[in-house]
Amino acid sequence: MTKFVKGNEAVVIGAMYAGCDVYFGYPITPASEIAHAAARWFPSVGREFLQAECETASINMVYGAAAAGRLALTATSGPGMSLMQEGLSYMAGADLPGVVVNIMRAGPGLGNVYPEQGDYNQAVKGGGHGNYRCVVLAPASVQEMCDLTMRAFELSFKYLTPAIVLADGLLGQMMETLALPEREMPKPDTTSWAVHGTPETRGNLVVSIRPTALEQEAHNVRLQAKYAAMQVEAQHETYLCDDAELVLVAYGISSRIARTAAEALREQGVKAGVFRPLSLSPFPAPALCRTIEGRRALVVELSSGQFHDDVLLQIAKAGARYQPVGLCNRMGGMVVTVDEVVAAAKRELAGGAPGEPSGRLS
Amino acid sequence: MTQKKTVGMYESFVRSGQPTRATHYCAGCGHGIIHKLITEAMVELGLQDRTIIVNPIGCGVFGYYYCDCGNVGAAHGRAPAVGTAINRGRREAVVISYQGDGDLGAIGFNNTFQAASRGEHMAVFFVNNATYGMTGGQMAPTTLVGMKTTTSPFGRDPLTAGYPLHVCEVLNQLKAPVLIERVSVADTKRIMQARRAVRKALEIQRDGKGYAFVEFISPCPTNMGLDSIRAAIFCMEEMEREFPLGCMRDNSATAVPRAPVAPAPGVEAFFAQSERQHQAPVAEADEAFKEQRLKFTGFGGQGILSLGICVAEAARLEKRFTTWFPSYGPEQRGGSAACSVVVSGKPIGSPAVDRPDVLVCMNQPSYERFAPDVRPGGLVIVDASVPLTMPAPAGVRVVSMPAIDLSLRLGVPQAANTMMLAALAWLEVTGLRSEHLLAALDASFKKKPALVEKNRLLFSEATAWLERHVPAEVRG
Structure with missing residues (x-):
């Protein structure tokens, strides 16, 4: 069964097939169609939709639903995502699952509603207080808006930690053919830790408080071990990389532009490929190192170099030899064009000082 | 106590x-x-x-x-x-x-x-x-x-x-x-x-x-x-x-206990029942098909976005890969509307159309803004109400068609976009078959069946106008 839908609508379809019980959300462009679709479809299948009074409420509702052992979804964009950071920290601290979709827009501040990827650090590095990070998945198509929303629920409940689907205004607003999932995912059993208001869950307790430093440290050590264990879930995709002399490294919508740019470069005789992480946390660092080793690499992103910084960090942490990685980026809602990527790639191949950004920084 | x-x-x-x-x-x-x-x-x-x-x-x-x-x-x-x-x-x-x-x-x-x-x-x-x-x-x-x-x-x-x-x-x-x-x-x-x-x-x-x-x-x-x-x-x-x-x-004495939750279908049953009309064949790879990148521009209310969806729907019926991306937010409410459609024989990279093969312009600002970006060998279809204040880039054909005027004279002022669809079909620039463009047009009125015949009529009127006024060598 296929359906021609917006990326934002595909998120809701994915959530429904994941078995999501409740949606809480506050409207914000360019994420609002997620709330619109949830408002139409959730009650139609006997599930709960509630328009919250603010994003602070939305995320704490996700927290509450998760505490009650339910699968909950909320969606927002930059300003709302900032408001949700405290709640995400509480969820991480209380080992609670739940999915937040961020349809990124341009910032900082009010910015505008056009596509950007400037919330990378906030999502990937744990934007709230304390030692935590979330599962962060980066779809690049309408199909993946659905599929990775499902995967976000799966990983979130497997590791009992919040998961973020990090997309942008372009992915949210664009329409593509979606092949609907074949069947609904089985519901996770939450009886051992959640409060259901039943005799068997009466003794369960969901809190993020650890009153003594000793307990809190032990909790933190356990959380870090959990994040390390998540590493096996890292996912990536390569396109035309086998014989590539230059690898474009990009996630989300930027990887789509990179894909077209790689094709254009090959038409012009440049062997280009694309490396794309599907999971930003955990980051597929070994695969990235293997793919770009001995080749030139160019990061394509719609932000200030946040992703570029992380690529360098991930290479270094993986113990790979340092190599320069170029940067081709736009910001503010300006979407980097295929022509710009092609030009930056050629500059990168032509040399330039190691590590010198080859694209525009302003 | x-x-x-x-x-x-x-x-x-x-x-x-x-x-x-x-x-x-x-x-x-x-x-x-x-x-x-x-x-x-x-x-x-x-x-x-x-x-x-x-x-x-x-x-x-x-x-x-x-x-x-x-x-x-x-x-x-x-x-x-x-x-x-x-x-x-x-x-x-x-x-x-x-x-x-x-x-x-x-x-x-x-x-x-x-x-x-x-x-x-x-x-x-x-x-x-x-x-x-x-x-x-x-x-x-x-x-x-x-x-x-x-x-x-x-x-x-x-x-x-x-x-x-x-x-x-x-x-x-x-x-x-x-x-x-x-x-x-x-x-x-x-x-x-x-x-x-x-x-x-x-x-x-x-x-x-x-x-x-x-x-x-x-x-x-x-x-x-x-x-x-x-x-x-x-x-x-x-x-x-x-x-x-x-x-x-x-108010506890008079408050009414809430009703139990009514039974509802499961997700699979829900989408199977309510969304059947969206069925389309799955896209198939076809290396021979030349990727087409189209941009539709004009004022909000001229049916720009739905025109793009119609072309994308036709692409789906023809088992092509397709993407549709609209302008959104205050830009849209401020009066101008635009959308990008890509039709391809393989999975599509960028859904953003920076350099269109085909540009449809329903107003002057859009023409001035986007016409310079059209690829050599490309085509601009522009409403006749738009003064061609600047020349199109070298190697770009321009077809001016009174879509707004024709739709007014036929008593359906909202249907100028149907005229433009007819132009796309007649000029054979989408790489899609006319029967699929027409089927997509019908599908776009599935909630208003009375308009299907009307728009088919408009489509053929527009085709007739093109036959009379546009030299055949512009096609393709």
């Missing part, structure tokens, strides 16, 4: 790993009494297994040490949001939101107000001791005028710090709450009334009748700077003057 066996509480309280019978509350504090009243009513009403207490930030944060039921800790002020979700997710659960005055009246007041306004199914127990207890005796929204606290060291000055917040009175302006009552735990007589109010609030939850709010005037000897007796007297004399006790609303 003291002689009676405590029910609904754990036999011993495990605090920092050590079992004890003492709570962490100071002597003369009201919290312990309120906990007892709640757990006692919970057990007597047979609700213990169903009860989930949402514990706040503040002195009540450790309520889970004592209350033998499901327990959740909420962020500061967010207990109403957390409680809302618990009950929305578990309708059989009896949800209690236990909050202090800073938590409820300051940082979380909007969450409280909105949950009350929605009539969420929860009992809210609000402990008003006129100060922040755990944080160190700071001024609360309920601190009395003139009262000294660590953040009002010269006494609360209403000119700079405002007046004490009357939460019950504010909530009493809302329609949804079933019960709103202010009680006190400062002496035995008052505790007996508080006990009745707690019981009523939980009965309302048991019966599924809605939102119940009980405020407790409660002594805090430590931060009031008084001994237990004097703190209780302060509550009865000073605080009750500001916050009079009493029941402001009790």
